Amino acid sequence: MLRSLLTAATICALSACATAPSDTPDDVSMGPRATQLTGYFASNPLDGKAILGPPPAPDSAHGKADRTLYDETRALEGTARWKTAIQDNDLWGGGAIKRFSCALGVDINATQTPAAWRMLHRMELDVRTIGTPAKDAYGRPRPVIGNDKPICVPREDWMKTNSSYPSGHAMTAWSWALVLSEAAPARADALLTVGRESGESRMICGVHFISDVEAGRTLGAAMVARLHADPAFAADLARANREMATARVKPQGC
Incomplete structure (x- = not known):
């Protein structure tokens, strides 16, 4: 269900979230960087197209709300x-x-936490395996196409061909939030808040509609549910949990 985010008050609330470090670059890449990692799934185990259903039609109330919020x-x-x-x-x-x-x-x-770090990045690769077929099936153009309104990353040619629905970044952020919340249930509120905010960042950034973000959360949750049946993931999650329970180095600059 579309969140009621279409007022000036909402924009104010969205702008009040945690700030990024001042040295955060303006041209960070979608990734992945060069890596020898692979996802946990050798092939796509889920039908994202069926799980999500189609995106809102542009002339529907939902589609118009998507565009209004983007604007x-x-x-x-x-x-x-x-x-x-x-x-x-x-x-x-x-x-x-x-x-x-x-x-x-x-x-x-x-x-400090190599198993956790590796697990999260392997999950991001699984997001591509599971999310791309749904993106390709629905072929929704991104909101940046056909206008020159500001976005928070450089406009690049891939935006013309990489479909908007569902958001892969939102899939990743929500799946990370769910898995890390299992490892540290006492921190679940903060972790799930970051997972939600990170998904909404795709709409704030101007590269997705809010319904793309919502679809990304849905498919990310489905992916995590399916990952729990994978022995390699279960073993990595157990190792990551032990690492995070004993880690002594606190993050700096929060």
Whole structure:
């Protein structure tokens, strides 16, 4: 169900979320960076098209609400919330994970918590396996197409061909939030808040509609449910839980 986010008060509330570090780059990549990691799934185990159903039609009430919210949130350019959206875009350079580290109270990195770091990035690769067929099936154009309104990342050619629905970043953020909440239930409120905010950052950023974000959360949750039946994921999750329970290094700059 579409959240009631279509007022100036909502824009103010969205802009009040946690700020990104001042040195967060404006051109962070979608990723992944060069990696030898693979996802847990050798093939797609879910029918994302069937699970989600189609995106709202542009001339429907839902579709018009999507466009209105996109247009209204362009006013956030240059705000603290805009900078946070830039950080949330950075799935492979550490920016997005830093936000989760702050919520968790543990610095997730390749040195201190290698199993957790590896697990999260393997999950991001699974997001591509599961989310791309649904994207391709529905072929929804991104909201940036056909206008020159501000977005929080550089406009690139891939935006013309990489479909908007569902949001892969929102899938990733929500799946990370769910799994990390299992590892640290006492931190679930903070972690799930970051997961929600990180998804909404895609709409704040201007590269997705809010219904793309909602669909990403739905498919991300479905992916996590399916991952729990995978022995390799279960083993990695157990290792990650032990790491995070004993980690002593706290994240800096939160």
